[in-house]
Amino acid sequence: MSKGMEVDCTRRCKSRLHGQVLTGAITKRSVSDEALASFIKATCANFIHAFDFEGRTALHMSSSRGRGRLVEWLVRHSSGAFVNARDRESGYTPLHRSIFYGQIHTAVALMKIGNIIIIYNAQAAYS
C-alpha cells in the first residue's frame, strides 16, 4: 500500500490519508518543528494543500499547536490565498485557530506574515 501511495503522490496529490498522516504527526509533542518539516516534505509532495479527514491542513494544525517555526516554514511554501484557507471542521483559518487555542505568539506571527502578503499583492496589482 505504501508503494501505491508514493506512486500516486505528486504535486497535485489529493490524498486525505496523506493529510491525516501530516496532521497526526504535528500533534506529537516530542517531535521538533525541524524534524516535522523534514517528515512533512518526505510524506506528501503536495503537503501545503493536503487536507486530512476533518478538512485541516498542516498549517491549520501547526497554528493551533503553536508551532511557530513550522508555521513560518509552511507559509514560505504557500501561496497567499492558501494561508487563509478555512478548515471544514469549524470554518476557521490558521489565524482563527491559533487565537482559539490561545497560541498568541503564533497568531502574531501569522498576522505579520498576512500583512506582508497583502502588501505584496497590492504592489503587484498596482505596478
Ligand SMILES: [Zn+2]
Ligand atoms: Zn500526497
